[in-house]
Amino acid sequence: xTPTDVRTPRSAAPATGRxxxxxxxxxxVGRSVGWSVRATGAAAFLVARRRARQDAGLLALxxxxxxxxxxxxxxxxxxxSDAADDGVRDAVSHAGPDADLSAELGAAPRSAxxxxxxxxxxxxxxxxxxxxxxxxxxxxxxxEPVTAxxxxxxxxxxxxxxxxxxxxxxxxxxxxxxAGLVTWVAGTAPGAPADGTTGVVEVGVSQAVAARxxxxxxxxxxxxxxxxxxxxxxxxxxxxxxxxxxxxxxxxGDLLAPLPAVPSSALDARVAFLVxxxxxxxxxxxxxxxxxxxxxxxxxxxxxxxxxSTAAVEAAxxxxxxxxxxxxxxxxxxxxxxxxxxxxLHAVDGRLAASRAQVSLLLVGLAAAxxxxxxxxxxxxxxxxEPLLLAERARGxxxxxxxxxxxxxxxxxxxxxxxxxxxxxxxLLPGADGSWTGAALVVLAAALAPxxxxxxxxxxxxxxxxxxxxxxxxxxxxxxxxxxxxxxxxALVAVAAAALVSVRSRGLTQTRTGAVDPLLAATPVLLAAxxxxxxxxxxxxxxxxxxxxxxxRRGLVPVVATARAARTAGTAVPLLTLxxxxxxxxxxxTTAVTVRGGQARAADLTVGAQVRLDGDLTPADVAALRxxxxxxxxxxxxxxxxxxxGQDAALAVRLVAVDAADLARARAxxxxxxxxxxxxxxxxxTVRVLxxxxxxAAAALVxxxxRVTEKVVQVDVVGTVADVPLVPGAATAxxxxxxxxxxxxxxxxxxxxxxxxxxxxxxxxxxxxxxTIWVDGPGAAAAAEAAGLDRSRGVTVTxxxxxxTEWRTSSFNAGLLALLVATGLALAGYAVVALALTVVGTAxxxxxxxxALRTQGLDARTARALTFGELAPxxxxxxxAGCVIGVGMPWVLTGALGLDALAGAPGAARxxxxxxPVAGAALVVLVALVVAVLVxxxxxxxxxxxxxxxxxxx
Numbered sequence: 001x002t003p004t005d006v007r008t009p010r011s012a013a014p015a016t017g018r019x020x021x022x023x024x025x026x027x028x029v030g031r032s033v034g035w036s037v038r039a040t041g042a043a044a045f046l047v048a049r050r051r052a053r054q055d056a057g058l059l060a061l062x063x064x065x066x067x068x069x070x071x072x073x074x075x076x077x078x079x080x081s082d083a084a085d086d087g088v089r090d091a092v093s094h095a096g097p098d099a100d101l102s103a104e105l106g107a108a109p110r111s112a113x114x115x116x117x118x119x120x121x122x123x124x125x126x127x128x129x130x131x132x133x134x135x136x137x138x139x140x141x142x143x144e145p146v147t148a149x150x151x152x153x154x155x156x157x158x159x160x161x162x163x164x165x166x167x168x169x170x171x172x173x174x175x176x177x178x179a180g181l182v183t184w185v186a187g188t189a190p191g192a193p194a195d196g197t198t199g200v201v202e203v204g205v206s207q208a209v210a211a212r213x214x215x216x217x218x219x220x221x222x223x224x225x226x227x228x229x230x231x232x233x234x235x236x237x238x239x240x241x242x243x244x245x246x247x248x249x250x251x252x253g254d255l256l257a258p259l260p261a262v263p264s265s266a267l268d269a270r271v272a273f274l275v276x277x278x279x280x281x282x283x284x285x286x287x288x289x290x291x292x293x294x295x296x297x298x299x300x301x302x303x304x305x306x307x308x309s310t311a312a313v314e315a316a317x318x319x320x321x322x323x324x325x326x327x328x329x330x331x332x333x334x335x336x337x338x339x340x341x342x343x344x345l346h347a348v349d350g351r352l353a354a355s356r357a358q359v360s361l362l363l364v365g366l367a368a369a370x371x372x373x374x375x376x377x378x379x380x381x382x383x384x385x386e387p388l389l390l391a392e393r394a395r396g397x398x399x400x401x402x403x404x405x406x407x408x409x410x411x412x413x414x415x416x417x418x419x420x421x422x423x424x425x426x427x428l429l430p431g432a433d434g435s436w437t438g439a440a441l442v443v444l445a446a447a448l449a450p451x452x453x454x455x456x457x458x459x460x461x462x463x464x465x466x467x468x469x470x471x472x473x474x475x476x477x478x479x480x481x482x483x484x485x486x487x488x489x490x491a492l493v494a495v496a497a498a499a500l501v502s503v504r505s506r507g508l509t510q511t512r513t514g515a516v517d518p519l520l521a522a523t524p525v526l527l528a529a530x531x532x533x534x535x536x537x538x539x540x541x542x543x544x545x546x547x548x549x550x551x552x553r554r555g556l557v558p559v560v561a562t563a564r565a566a567r568t569a570g571t572a573v574p575l576l577t578l579x580x581x582x583x584x585x586x587x588x589x590t591t592a593v594t595v596r597g598g599q600a601r602a603a604d605l606t607v608g609a610q611v612r613l614d615g616d617l618t619p620a621d622v623a624a625l626r627x628x629x630x631x632x633x634x635x636x637x638x639x640x641x642x643x644x645x646g647q648d649a650a651l652a653v654r655l656v657a658v659d660a661a662d663l664a665r666a667r668a669x670x671x672x673x674x675x676x677x678x679x680x681x682x683x684x685x686t687v688r689v690l691x692x693x694x695x696x697a698a699a700a701l702v703x704x705x706x707r708v709t710e711k712v713v714q715v716d717v718v719g720t721v722a723d724v725p726l727v728p729g730a731a732t733a734x735x736x737x738x739x740x741x742x743x744x745x746x747x748x749x750x751x752x753x754x755x756x757x758x759x760x761x762x763x764x765x766x767x768x769x770x771x772t773i774w775v776d777g778p779g780a781a782a783a784a785e786a787a788g789l790d791r792s793r794g795v796t797v798t799x800x801x802x803x804x805t806e807w808r809t810s811s812f813n814a815g816l817l818a819l820l821v822a823t824g825l826a827l828a829g830y831a832v833v834a835l836a837l838t839v840v841g842t843a844x845x846x847x848x849x850x851x852a853l854r855t856q857g858l859d860a861r862t863a864r865a866l867t868f869g870e871l872a873p874x875x876x877x878x879x880x881a882g883c884v885i886g887v888g889m890p891w892v893l894t895g896a897l898g899l900d901a902l903a904g905a906p907g908a909a910r911x912x913x914x915x916x917p918v919a920g921a922a923l924v925v926l927v928a929l930v931v932a933v934l935v936x937x938x939x940x941x942x943x944x945x946x947x948x949x950x951x952x953x954x
Contacts, residue, residue: 048409063417069370070421074434084307087812093302097250101298103335120277135316142298154225161268169275187217187237191278201282203273208257226291260616354898360521365584367438369830371445372577378449393458406451414447496526507896531881561869574838578878581831586886588824589917598903603804604670609774615795617770630779635663646702666776677719682756690721839932
């Protein structure tokens with residue numbers, strides 16, 4: 001028999017009393033308090049140990065549930081942090097050499113006219129000093145610098161052709177042959193002229209440049225530009241780079257292979273020649289300082305980046321760009337800082353903010369679902385012990401003593417389970433990150449729930465409260481209680497509505513601290529709680545109506561099931577647990593579907609066709625691609641820069657020329673918006689253009705005309721365009737350094753004219769340059785490969801399918817998608833546990849009804865149907881409310897959640913409602929409910945009818 005409290009004798013309760021002889025005696029307050037404490041905690045450890053042994057299975061389930069919840073609360077943020085670090089590194093790595101920190105200076109002043117034999121070493125030392133002077137965040141993510149000293153590009157006649165030539169010295173902090181940058185395949189490395197003559201600088205030539213220009217060892221050519229008199233370059237050797245991908249060759253593509261000449265020039269190509277450490281003094285001696293450009297490049301190391309450091313790196317880079325004088329050397333040269341690292345990190349910050357928003361919602365949902373499931377488990381535990389607890393209370397145990405016994409049992413168990421969960425998280429992913437606050441709240445709920453349920457049970461049973469005998473007074477008292485409940489429920493609904501409005505207006509990604517407001521993160525849980533309040537109010541009347549309808553028909557199951565369901569549906573905790581879990585399951589699935597669909601649209605928006613080529617291209621490339629099989633559209637484009645609109649106007653507009661008809665066809669094939677009138681720009685005899693709204697308003701005030709390259713042509717504005725297609729190649733042409741497309745210009749601030757390339761070229765009288773080509777059709781990739789454009793230096797080929805695959809499989813995006821799926825599965829598990837606990841928690845009262853009906857001939861099949869019918873309304877209500885919230889949240893908060901950043905392009909993420917999430921949530925509940933009903937039926941089948949009739953319930 002389980003020990004219970006021994007009620008304190010009446011004579012021991014007061015602080016004063018009398019002796020057996022009647023003499024008054026004063027008892028000390030300390031003895032009274034000590035007696036009360038002993039009475040409250042009497043035999044608590046013994047009772048807790050024996051009860052825990054009896055309910056070991058249920059306690060083990062609660063402990064496992066708590067351990068899993070704590071583990072998820074700690075592991076999910078660590079997984080997200082690792083994915084964020086990988087995402088930053090991937091973005092920096094994908095940016096390539098453009099992300100490097102580049103400091104451009106003029107040539108160092110030279111006081112002596114003779115050869116400076118230490119020139120290369122001095123440049124290496126200056127670069128190393130500047131590297132060490134970088135701000136700490138930038139120094140930590142960069143490696144030893146590489147240097148380049150080069151002449152400016154000048155036209156030079158070599159053989160029968162004219163080339164744009166440069167003389168370039170590249171180096172590292174290690175000078176001389178130890179640098180190992182090239183291998184000399186013919187001749188020798190350049191050095192000082194053997195005969196000591198002046199006006200000659202020895203150079204090396206790459207194999208590709210030698211083949212193009214026809215130069216060989218011993219050949220000389222004249223060096224033009226700002227030289228100190230006559231200067232000649234003599235080829236002493238032919239080289240091959242040791243590592244063509246090394247950062248020392250970044251922006252030096254013309255050293256390794258000829259590059260196309262600048263558009264509209266008469267040059268055959270652009271080439272460069274290598275100056276070594278030994279021949280650099282002759283270059284400095286023969287060229288004026290203003291004709292030289294020195295660049296120090298500090299390569300960034302992607303592996304040194306992590307998500308927390310991005311803000312410090314961005315801030316340091318912004319300060320350095322604003323005040324580069326901090327890097328001025330002893331010679332007084334102030335560098336010009338160039339790098340695309342800041343916009344790259346800024347774009348990553350948007351993705352990180354969006355991921356934090358997603359994870360915050362998931363963490364709050366996991367914690368809420370886990371805590372509610374633990375509350376349900378505690379409720380079931382107390383219901384199993386109800387006879388013992390009521391017996392204790394009847395024998396004189398106080399409410400406090402009942403709560404203390406429950407705490408003595410639950411607190412050590414909760415601490416132990418939490419420790420197991422934390423240890424498991426540390427073993428899986430070591431670190432200090434994690435939602436410790438959420439885990440602590442779940443542990444607190446697990447520790448306090450059994451005590452609170454026990455106290456409420458015994459207090460309601462033996463509270464000593466009495467209701468007035470007068471009906472009016474009794475109704476007034478009950479009305480006050482109902483009013484208080486209504487006020488609490490309305491307050492909850494108001495808080496949920498306020499959280500929803502705040503999220504829509506502020507967004508989850510727009511916070512000054514970078515963290516997510518906990519109230520906003522709890523919006524799905526609050527909405528689920530509000531929906532539960534509404535459902536608890538609406539479901540009983542609906543069930544009563546169904547019960548009245550069932551009463552008018554034949555059949556036992558509908559009548560009994562609806563009557564029983566009305567009592568089960570009135571319990572808010574099971575419904576809230578199921579609603580929260582299912583809402584977040586549907587939310588995770590809907591978000592994953594929306595992001596994945598948005599990524600496909602982002603691929604279309606970014607690439608614009610099946611294949612996009614950026615760089616130095618020609619009209620011949622367009623013609624070759626159009627003739628290739630399987631190609632349906634080829635659109636070339638060029639951005640001609642700023643042009644004055646009108647003869648006397650001071651307004652400058654951006655002039656963009658595209659193959660309008662082909663571009664319209666390609667965009668339409670990929671579901672992209674096609675501006676009205678784009679396909680017909682090439683028709684007619686005039687130069688028809690589309691203008692952005694501001695440019696159209698300006699053109700209405702003047703006679704619109706623009707200069708193309710040499711000629712000024714009249715233009716006819718035939719319409720407006722809100723979104724001018726980007727020409728990504730405009731940022732890479734004549735540079736050979738590919739970059740990602742930039743964000744579209746705001747139409748309200750944009751001044752752009754969009755013309756047809758062919759019509760504009762006809763008006764100019766000669767073909768225009770090509771910077772970007774869009775190629776569409778099933779044979780687009782093969783056509784680019786057949787034309788050899790994928791192997792051309794300075795040309796970047798972007799395939800839509802490859803871009804999409806790379807984007808989806810990047811560690812950051814793939815990790816977040818996997819996290820959504822895994823969290824959805826975990827929440828589905830919580831829903832199953834909650835439904836199982838609800839079935840078991842209501843089994844005793846249901847068993848009493850079924851047992852009574854068994855005495856009247858109720859068979860097992862009808863009993864199962866009755867059980868299913870009782871629990872079905874609760875499950876259906878939870879599924880409906882959960883699906884509405886799970887689908888409604890992404891729909892209402894698509895912008896607030898920052899899904900565009902995860903999709904990959906602005907405006908790409910559009911809500912996609914799929915039937916799979918809803919069907920999956922309903923299937924999980926249905927299977928769990930059927931299994932629970934079958935298990936309960938199998939358990940009750942072993943009940944003996946004689947015992948049922950004698951005891952009445954189990």
